[in-house]
Amino acid sequence: MLKFENVNVSYGAVQILWDVNFEIDDGEIITIIGPNGAGKTTIAKTIMGLFKPTSGTIEFDGKQIHIAPTHQIVKDGIALVPEGRDLFPRMTIMENLQMGAHTSNEKKETLKWVFELFPRLEERQKQFAGTMSGGEQQMLAIARGLMSRPKLLILDEPSLGLSPIMVNKVFEIVKILKSQGVTVLLVEQNIHHALEVSNRGYVLETGRITLEGASSELLDNKHVKEAYLGM
Amino acid sequence: MGVKELVRKYAVSPFLAYIPLVIIGLILPLAITDDFFIRIIVLTFFYIMYSSSWNLLAYSGQASLGHAAFLGIGGFASTILIINGASPVVGVLTGALTASLVGLFLGIICVRLKEWFLGLVTFGFAIIMVAIVNESSVFIEALNGALGFIGLSGSIDPHIFGGSLGIFSPDLVPRDQYYYLFFFAMMATILATHLIIKSKIGFAFAAIRENQIEAAMMGVDITKYKLIAFIISTFIAGFAGALFAPYNYFINPEMFSVHNSFMPIIMTISGGIGTIGGPVIGALTINLIWEQMGLWGMSIDRLLILGVILVLEILFLPKGLMPLIKKVINRISKVMGLTSRDMPL
Numbered sequence: 001m002l003k004f005e006n007v008n009v010s011y012g013a014v015q016i017l018w019d020v021n022f023e024i025d026d027g028e029i030i031t032i033i034g035p036n037g038a039g040k041t042t043i044a045k046t047i048m049g050l051f052k053p054t055s056g057t058i059e060f061d062g063k064q065i066h067i068a069p070t071h072q073i074v075k076d077g078i079a080l081v082p083e084g085r086d087l088f089p090r091m092t093i094m095e096n097l098q099m100g101a102h103t104s105n106e107k108k109e110t111l112k113w114v115f116e117l118f119p120r121l122e123e124r125q126k127q128f129a130g131t132m133s134g135g136e137q138q139m140l141a142i143a144r145g146l147m148s149r150p151k152l153l154i155l156d157e158p159s160l161g162l163s164p165i166m167v168n169k170v171f172e173i174v175k176i177l178k179s180q181g182v183t184v185l186l187v188e189q190n191i192h193h194a195l196e197v198s199n200r201g202y203v204l205e206t207g208r209i210t211l212e213g214a215s216s217e218l219l220d221n222k223h224v225k226e227a228y229l230g231m
Numbered sequence: 232m233g234v235k236e237l238v239r240k241y242a243v244s245p246f247l248a249y250i251p252l253v254i255i256g257l258i259l260p261l262a263i264t265d266d267f268f269i270r271i272i273v274l275t276f277f278y279i280m281y282s283s284s285w286n287l288l289a290y291s292g293q294a295s296l297g298h299a300a301f302l303g304i305g306g307f308a309s310t311i312l313i314i315n316g317a318s319p320v321v322g323v324l325t326g327a328l329t330a331s332l333v334g335l336f337l338g339i340i341c342v343r344l345k346e347w348f349l350g351l352v353t354f355g356f357a358i359i360m361v362a363i364v365n366e367s368s369v370f371i372e373a374l375n376g377a378l379g380f381i382g383l384s385g386s387i388d389p390h391i392f393g394g395s396l397g398i399f400s401p402d403l404v405p406r407d408q409y410y411y412l413f414f415f416a417m418m419a420t421i422l423a424t425h426l427i428i429k430s431k432i433g434f435a436f437a438a439i440r441e442n443q444i445e446a447a448m449m450g451v452d453i454t455k456y457k458l459i460a461f462i463i464s465t466f467i468a469g470f471a472g473a474l475f476a477p478y479n480y481f482i483n484p485e486m487f488s489v490h491n492s493f494m495p496i497i498m499t500i501s502g503g504i505g506t507i508g509g510p511v512i513g514a515l516t517i518n519l520i521w522e523q524m525g526l527w528g529m530s531i532d533r534l535l536i537l538g539v540i541l542v543l544e545i546l547f548l549p550k551g552l553m554p555l556i557k558k559v560i561n562r563i564s565k566v567m568g569l570t571s572r573d574m575p576l
Contacts, residue, residue, distance in 0.1 A: 048448055050444065050447075050448075069447075069452070070447035070448060071447055071450045071451055071452040071453070074447075074448065074449065074450030075450055079448075080448055082445075082448065086442065086444075086445050087445075088437070088438060088441045088442065088445065089441075090441060091437065091441070095434070095437075098434055099434055099437075099438050099449050100449055102431065102434065102435065102438075102449045102450045102451055103449075103450035144449075148449070148450060
């Protein structure tokens, strides 16, 4: 479905991603793990066209998307739930959701589905997004991402800054999405959780993919255990 | 909550507020016979249209400091056409379309600009327009020398546009007939603004205003919607200008003035920026205050008072009068036992 081939990305003179290669298949949950500053968020933003690769190609459903503008990439079926949520704080929950459905023609059905996943949002639809707790905002951000009916949903650090209960809830949602066949790219620092819900994982270190494999294997990998799980 | 209920909440109820508005508007000229007062109301209607047009552009996060350019282009284009034999309807629509076309071109230049930079370019554009109209013989010839009447406002011959103005001709239509023309044009503008703001386009505008990157990630084509905002807003400004010129019986480069660029900004901020009712309330209050000061014999010193009002508003009512009005209406509806619902406008 999504394929990175030898992608290099730079911020000005500083190169962030070095020859990154990875692939996501239909219905898979893929996770990219790695320390702070490794370039995980850059990968997410590059997929969305917010950064243009200096070389290499990104293919999505057979289309080269690294040259497309952001709104076109959204129309093609990718949604990013950004790190730190970035909701429209002065809009209500309902308006945020409607915003998410900008490219979609099946608002009603999607809204029903999203409210089934997040009943809390239905209760509070007239509340301003900026007045919700961090966990609720994260739920809204995911819901808003789903409103475009994406073929691929990218979650960038969805558990960042949340209480343990909320973190569990976020991963519960990822599991539900997995069971419903939504393809998810999970970018996480919460490595244990991320590897538990995902099919495969990639380890990104200083802009390079250093390890890849089935998530269960990565959980047992000596390097991952030592460097990330503290075991 | 069902979809039907949502539709009722978001689409149907706000339009009910138009009914009393329309009724008041329709019977007002029957109740008021004072010609001067009708004139002021017509002027208010004009400012409501013009402020709504500025407000719509601001709604998409683009604040123009030179909106008078489009007012003037609409006015001049339609006037030139009408005195050269075009029918008033064709003239007014072409005037609005010309403003809109120029708006599109300026919009293309401004797409990458934000805040002060956008303000400077639009401000400069209006000044360039004054220079062009003042210096270019093309305009003076096209207007059959009408520009020669600049500054002679006391001795303006109301027939300088001749009988060719058709429904706008002072011979055929008394001035108070303009009341209904402006009233319906204003209602159409408010309704159009309302529909746009509540539509997908309006959501896209708001998203761009709040956060451009986020808007793009919702699938909003930023460039396209910024230009749509320019096209619609300048069309309305041009339309208002095209109607205003014949109403005023004369036209001059003053139409492009800084005063005309800043009036809709002051009015919109006074009423409540980014709301549908804001420009309405703002134009009404500011214009009435302005005219009242005129009756007290003030002229240019009115600007001083307006400045003080603006400073006080920014200090004490930064969101304009709308939140205040909403509060009062919500309280009244609570007292009357009605369900407390946000005022739709």
